[in-house]
Amino acid sequence: MAAHAASELWQLSAAEASRLLADREISSVELTDACLERIAAVDDRISAYITVTADLARQQATDADRRIAGVPMQIKDLLCTNGIATTCASRMLAEYIPVYDATAVARLREHGAVLLGKGNMDEFGMGSSTENSAFFPTRNPWDTGRVPGGSSGGSAAAVSAGAAPFALGTDTGGSIRQPASFCGVTGLKPTYGRVSRYGLVAYASSLDQVGPIARDAADCALILQSIAGHDSRDATSLPDAVPDYSAALTGDISGLRLGVPSEYFAEGMDAGVRAAVTAAIDQLAALGAEIREVSLPTTQYALACYYIIAPSECSANLARYDGVKYGYSHQGDGDMWEAMERTRQHGFGPEVKRRIMLGAFALSSGYYDAYYHKAQQVRTLIRQDFAHVFEEVDALAAPVSPVVAFPIGERTDDPVRMYLVDVYTLPVNMAGLPAMSVPCGFSNGLPVGLQLIGPHLSEDRLLNIAHTYQQATEWHRERPGI
Amino acid sequence: MFCGCPADYQAAEPNTRTCPVCLGLPGALPVINRRAVEYTVLTGLALNCRIPEFTKFDRKNYPYPDLMKGYQISQYDLPLALDGFLEIDGDTQLGLGRRRIGVERVHLEEDVAKSYDDRGEGYSLVDVNRSGVPLMEVVSKPDMRSAEEARQYLTLLHSIVQYLGVSTGNMQDGNFRCDANVSIRPVGSQILGTRTEVKNMNSFRAVYQALEYEVVRQREVIEDGGAVVQETRGWIEEREVTVSQRSKEYAHDYRYFPEPDLPPLRIGPERVAELAAELPEFAPQRSARFQADLALSGYDADLLAGSRSMANYFETTLTLRDADAAEVANWMLGDLARLLNQDHREIDASPVTPQRLADLLALVADGTLSTSLAKTVLEEMYATGGEPADIVREQGLGQISDTGAIEAAVAEAIAANPKAVADYISGKDTAARFLMGQVMRLTKGQAQPELALRLVQEGLELQKTRGSLEP
Numbered sequence: 001m002a003a004h005a006a007s008e009l010w011q012l013s014a015a016e017a018s019r020l021l022a023d024r025e026i027s028s029v030e031l032t033d034a035c036l037e038r039i040a041a042v043d044d045r046i047s048a049y050i051t052v053t054a055d056l057a058r059q060q061a062t063d064a065d066r067r068i069a070g071v072p073m074q075i076k077d078l079l080c081t082n083g084i085a086t087t088c089a090s091r092m093l094a095e096y097i098p099v100y101d102a103t104a105v106a107r108l109r110e111h112g113a114v115l116l117g118k119g120n121m122d123e124f125g126m127g128s129s130t131e132n133s134a135f136f137p138t139r140n141p142w143d144t145g146r147v148p149g150g151s152s153g154g155s156a157a158a159v160s161a162g163a164a165p166f167a168l169g170t171d172t173g174g175s176i177r178q179p180a181s182f183c184g185v186t187g188l189k190p191t192y193g194r195v196s197r198y199g200l201v202a203y204a205s206s207l208d209q210v211g212p213i214a215r216d217a218a219d220c221a222l223i224l225q226s227i228a229g230h231d232s233r234d235a236t237s238l239p240d241a242v243p244d245y246s247a248a249l250t251g252d253i254s255g256l257r258l259g260v261p262s263e264y265f266a267e268g269m270d271a272g273v274r275a276a277v278t279a280a281i282d283q284l285a286a287l288g289a290e291i292r293e294v295s296l297p298t299t300q301y302a303l304a305c306y307y308i309i310a311p312s313e314c315s316a317n318l319a320r321y322d323g324v325k326y327g328y329s330h331q332g333d334g335d336m337w338e339a340m341e342r343t344r345q346h347g348f349g350p351e352v353k354r355r356i357m358l359g360a361f362a363l364s365s366g367y368y369d370a371y372y373h374k375a376q377q378v379r380t381l382i383r384q385d386f387a388h389v390f391e392e393v394d395a396l397a398a399p400v401s402p403v404v405a406f407p408i409g410e411r412t413d414d415p416v417r418m419y420l421v422d423v424y425t426l427p428v429n430m431a432g433l434p435a436m437s438v439p440c441g442f443s444n445g446l447p448v449g450l451q452l453i454g455p456h457l458s459e460d461r462l463l464n465i466a467h468t469y470q471q472a473t474e475w476h477r478e479r480p481g482i
Numbered sequence: 483m484f485c486g487c488p489a490d491y492q493a494a495e496p497n498t499r500t501c502p503v504c505l506g507l508p509g510a511l512p513v514i515n516r517r518a519v520e521y522t523v524l525t526g527l528a529l530n531c532r533i534p535e536f537t538k539f540d541r542k543n544y545p546y547p548d549l550m551k552g553y554q555i556s557q558y559d560l561p562l563a564l565d566g567f568l569e570i571d572g573d574t575q576l577g578l579g580r581r582r583i584g585v586e587r588v589h590l591e592e593d594v595a596k597s598y599d600d601r602g603e604g605y606s607l608v609d610v611n612r613s614g615v616p617l618m619e620v621v622s623k624p625d626m627r628s629a630e631e632a633r634q635y636l637t638l639l640h641s642i643v644q645y646l647g648v649s650t651g652n653m654q655d656g657n658f659r660c661d662a663n664v665s666i667r668p669v670g671s672q673i674l675g676t677r678t679e680v681k682n683m684n685s686f687r688a689v690y691q692a693l694e695y696e697v698v699r700q701r702e703v704i705e706d707g708g709a710v711v712q713e714t715r716g717w718i719e720e721r722e723v724t725v726s727q728r729s730k731e732y733a734h735d736y737r738y739f740p741e742p743d744l745p746p747l748r749i750g751p752e753r754v755a756e757l758a759a760e761l762p763e764f765a766p767q768r769s770a771r772f773q774a775d776l777a778l779s780g781y782d783a784d785l786l787a788g789s790r791s792m793a794n795y796f797e798t799t800l801t802l803r804d805a806d807a808a809e810v811a812n813w814m815l816g817d818l819a820r821l822l823n824q825d826h827r828e829i830d831a832s833p834v835t836p837q838r839l840a841d842l843l844a845l846v847a848d849g850t851l852s853t854s855l856a857k858t859v860l861e862e863m864y865a866t867g868g869e870p871a872d873i874v875r876e877q878g879l880g881q882i883s884d885t886g887a888i889e890a891a892v893a894e895a896i897a898a899n900p901k902a903v904a905d906y907i908s909g910k911d912t913a914a915r916f917l918m919g920q921v922m923r924l925t926k927g928q929a930q931p932e933l934a935l936r937l938v939q940e941g942l943e944l945q946k947t948r949g950s951l952e953p
Contacts, residue, residue: 080509093508100502102509199509205742235513235744313742316541319552320506324608340545363543363737372739 009034021064032061068222069112074164076155077118078125079105079210080199084115088201089133090123092321092328092347102199103234104168104210104227111226116164120154123349124318125172125203127151128421130179131412132351139408140183141480142446146405149179149421155213156183161482166214166223170200172207173306174400174425177437180213181400181449184439184478186466187213188220191457192432193238195224196231202317204310205236207429216476217438217466221245224459240457248460249467254288256465259393263299264424269402272443277399280440280450280469284397287468292393298385301378302427303419308362308375309430314352315359321347354415383431390455395465399424400437400449424451434459438466439475447478483592483616484512484555491596491611492655504592504614506550511743514539518590518616519562521648523749523757525618526563526588528642528764533754537562538746539590543737547606548595550613558738561589562749568642570634576627583635584623593617618648624663624674629693636660636686641765645790653685660689665710666700675700676710680724682717692717696724768793776800776807785815791830803840813839817857821864833867834860842870850880855927882928885937888921891929892941895920906942914939 009031012020020026036054043049080086080098087093101109109115122132130138130153138153140146141161148157152169156179159167169176171189180187188211195210202208212223225245231237260281265274285291323329323343330342348356362371389396401421411418428435433453440450450469454462470476485503488494502510523533540558566585572578595613599606620639626632640658643649651658665677680696683689695717700710715724740746763771769787772778778786786796792814799810818839822832834842842860845851851859851874862873874880882888895917896903906913918935925934 086508088508096508098507098509100507198511201508202511202743233513234511236511236742312739316543316551316553316737316739319543319545320508320550322545322547322552324547325505325550326507336547360737363739365735365737368737368739 010038028061028064029058032057063111068108068226070114071112071165072114072116073108074116074119074155074158074167075105076121076152076167076169078121078151078170078201078203079168080201081105081115081118084118086118086201087135088124089121089135090348090352091134092343094134094328096327098199100199102210103196103231105199107227108168108223113226119152119158119167119169122151122153122175123352124201124314125151125170125175125208126314126351126355128174128178128418129406129408129411130154131408132349134349137408140405140446141482142184143405144482146407146446147182149182149401149405151175151179152187152213153179153182156180156185156187159183159185159213159215160480162479166212166219168210168223168227169213170208170210171425171429172204172209172310173429174422176211176213177400177425177435177449177451178422180437181439181451182405182447184442184447184449184475184480185213186216186220186439186470186476187211187437188224188459188462189428189435190224190228190459191238191434192429193236194434194457194459195227196229196234196237198231198233202313204313205317206313207306207310209429216470217436217463218246218249218470220436221249221463221467224463228459238457243460245460245463248464250464251468251471252288253284253465253468256284256289256395257292257393258284258289258465259292259294259389259396261294261296261299261389261396261398263296264398266402269399270404270443273399273402273404273448276441276443276448277397277450280438280473281397283473284465284469287472289465291397294389294393294396296385296389296427298378298382299423299427302382302430303423305375305378305382305430306422306426307358307419308371309379311355311359312362312372312375313359315356315363318348318352318356323347351415379430382427386427386431386433386453386455394454395458395461396451396453398451398453400451401425404443404446404448428453432456434462436462436466438469439478440469440473441475442478447475483515483518483590483614485614487611487614489615491609491615494611496607496609496611499611500613504550505610506552506613512555512741514744514747515616518618519747519749520757521616521646522562522588522590522618523754524646524760525620525643525648526566527754527758527761528646529563529566529568529585529588529620529639531563531566531585531588533563533749534560535750536560536746536748539741539744540738541741542591544734546594548597548608548613550595550610554592554594555741555744556591557589560746561587563588568635568638570631570638572634573628573630575630578627578631583625583631586621586623588618588620591617591619624665624677629690629697632662632693633686633690636689638766640686641788645762645764647790662689662693664693664696664700666697666704676712678710678712678724679714680717681714681727682719684719688717688719691722692724695722699724762790765793772796772807778807778811782808782811782815786811789829791828795829795832795836798836799840799843802837803843805840805843809843810839813843813860817860818864821861832864834863838863838870845870845874849930850874852927852931855879878926879928882925882930885933888925888929888934888937889941891921891924892917892934892937894924895938896941896945903942903945907946914942917942 077087077089079102082101086098120133120138122130123134127150129147130150138148138157140148141157152175155167155169158164160183176187176189189209190211192209197208200210212220214220229242230239321327322340328347330339330346403421435453437449437451439447441448452462452465485501487499487501487504491499526533537560539555541553542556543553545552564587567582569582572580593612593615595608595610597606597608640651644651649657660683662680663677665675667675680692683692703710714727716727717724765787769783772783787793842856846856859870859873902913902916917938921929921934
């Protein structure tokens with residue numbers, strides 16, 4: 001960057017300034033500061049200003065510099081895009097075109113991001129491999145005979161294969177982190193409520209979150225900056241101020257207390273995954289983190305808890321798809337009720353139907369107390385578990401998944417076996433906490449992800465840990481040969 | 483209730499008051515309408531309810547084309563208000579006196595879209611304007627003992643919600659709806675009989691008739707050796723009967739669970755106290771006060787207290803002008819009411835404001851206007867929205883109290899009516915009144931009546947004296 005004396009910047013013409021800004025030779029903040037200084041220097045003699053909006057100017061300049069203007073992105077097809085098909089990878093919405101943008105999408109558009117397209121996924125966000133897409137499975141760029149993970153498989157694969165610089169995914173039980181780990185890219189699930197859910201087609205309302213999938217932590221910081229913050233259209237969005245995530249990337253984690261939960265290193269984990277994650281934790285220690293063994297005893301209950309709560313909420317969230325108002329509508333003989341039933345019979349895939357039925361059952365009269373209510377109580381215990389642990393440590397390091405990308409079709413016959421790939425990601429959603437997946441090595445040539453979990457609203461801390469790790473390692477720079 | 487669309491569904495073209503939220507489009511989310519919550523708390527307070535500190539919304543799940551999301555956001559086990567009551571006079575024909583009718587709960591939910599089913603064309607239409615409009619449900623305890631008591635309860639509840647400004651209370655528009663549950667039991671039994679639910683009553687009269695009908699019907703069923711079936715029945719206005727609607731509904735398991743898209747609400751005692759301070763004095767209390775403090779008749783007091791806007795207008799006028807309450811009442815319930823009724827206008831829309839009415843009454847009190855002239859001025863004020871003083875000045879309507887001016891008219895009247903003069907002289911005192919009327923006519927009603935009469939009498943006495951003096 002050529003040096004420009006601040007005293008010269010206020011002399012630039014608009015066209016000159018525009019070119020220098022575009023070439024990144026000067027920043028908007030530098031230019032704006034120069035102008036504000038010039039105002040201070042001369043305006044008491046010429047009185048050209050009635051009102052000087054210095055704070056606003058600096059804020060706008062900061063935003064302008066942060067802009068991901070012109071950077072292309074992919075949006076998972078679970079997020080509404082105005083005028084552009086939003087299918088949720090379901091036959092039910094194969095031709096559905098929303099009339100509004102999701103808030104997260106609108107904010108990225110405002111920041112000038114360019115939409116490349118909508119990403120393939122497991123139908124309505126339900127799945128761990130993107131094999132539940134009604135259209136076609138996505139293939140892992142590292143080995144096209146294997147899954148990319150799910151449900152944001154299309155998003156992770158696109159970023160991995162260079163088919164998008166970044167993507168917006170969603171995470172209800174691990175759906176950003178797990179595919180990010182399977183595809184060797186970086187993903188972040190924010191604190192529940194940090195990013196607006198308005199326009200995110202609901203699967204499990206108390207668990208869903210929107211987050212970035214990108215090449216590294218610095219990118220994730222940039223994207224999160226654009227989408228985070230309160231939205232008056234989402235009553236569950238948090239009012240807390242959004243910090244400067246990029247400024248938090250200091251590259252220094254000395255003194256960080258990093259917990260390693262013993263329950264996340266259980267038997268049955270892939271040996272290559274265990275090795276890569278352990279090495280990553282050693283690397284973090286070398287970078288200054290203080291490693292401590294901790295325990296999260298409720299970990300074993302998270303899977304059962306999730307597979308009661310999420311289906312229950314989804315059974316209600318998907319009740320609107322009846323062929324009456326929009327979407328797939330079965331036409332034929334029979335009365336209205338039969339048409340509705342046939343619409344749902346043909347419009348939904350098997351996993352979606354499975355979860356709707358599970359959920360309706362868990363909520364039904366006579367079973368509500370034993371299932372839904374009990375699961376919510378267990379959920380409180382899981383949340384308390386994490387809260388206790390975060391009194392002793394600042395973040396947790398663990399695997400994202402016990403396995404790496406598995407062959408397409410390997411787990412589709414056994415739903416529970418499929419559910420098990422998310423055992424380490426689910427508890428985080430139950431507690432509403434932020435977490436990241438960071439590439440940390442390979443097992444048999446397939447990417448392995450390190451999971452970083454933090455307390456409520458600690459995205460800046462997690463991003464810095466990931467960023468510091470990525471300054472010292474090259475895993476995130478590895479690219480598949482495709 | 484959960485979006486920003488206007489709630490004026492009755493007046494609007496179909497499907498013009500919609501947005502992604504009340505349409506239940508994929509990805510849309512509800513946000514709580516604060517004022518609706520406050521209205522519900524106010525109503526609960528007016529009904530002597532307890533306002534729990536913690537309340538939440540729940541999803542009530544069932545499929546129907548007019549229920550856009552496939553679930554209705556309502557309140558299940560933690561409603562906004564609980565355990566209240568209303569006092570009714572009681573059904574004296576049954577020997578029942580004044581007592582409390584319990585209110586089980588008051589809760590808040592969203593309305594569903596409107597279906598048009600009976601078109602005979604093989605399809606139904608749905609108007610989504612009504613979807614998402616706030617609905618407040620007041621559930622009474624089974625304490626009423628006759629259709630008459632139900633009528634009293636409804637009338638009082640209706641007055642309360644109107645007074646609060648929470649509802650217009652219009653049953654025909656669907657702003658005030660009633661579903662009634664009724665059962666019968668042998669005299670002396672403590673156990674309530676099987677109840678039926680009656681719907682589709684569009685007026686208080688319909689509620690009364692439907693309940694009376696249902697009681698008779700249930701009695702006949704039992705006397706014929708049968709048992710009352712627990713079911714929903716619809717009131718058919720044209721035939722004045724209730725008809726079973728069992729085939730239209732089947733038992734729903736609503737699978738209630740807490741609404742995850744909305745945070746629960748904490749309404750603390752301080753906030754409840756703030757809202758309680760907003761409660762107005764309701765009709766019965768206000769009427770009683772008008773009678774006790776202002777010596778109004780029960781009839782007038784009830785009329786004036788009948789609506790909050792009437793009562794406010796009345797009291798405002800009284801404070802603006804230290805007037806006789808009866809005088810103000812007479813003007814409001816007489817001439818002003820007549821003018822408003824002709825136009826089907828509410829007093830809120832009156833061009834004659836309390837200030838202007840007070841000013842008019844001041845002009846009568848200081849002698850500028852006679853009562854009859856004031857009525858004319860009132861009509862002009864109503865028609866033009868003008869100030870009384872301006873109208874009096876523009877039309878030269880001020881009462882003439884200048885003796886000299888009236889004397890000229892008196893002289894003219896006497897000269898023009900010799901017969902009347904002769905009548906007076908021969909002893910007919912009423913002729914004086916006749917001549918006074920002539921004077922009023924000659925002065926376009928503006929002569930001060932008492933003064934005119936006195937001057938006429940003086941003038942006539944003068945005639946008498948002259949007459950007797952003349953040879």
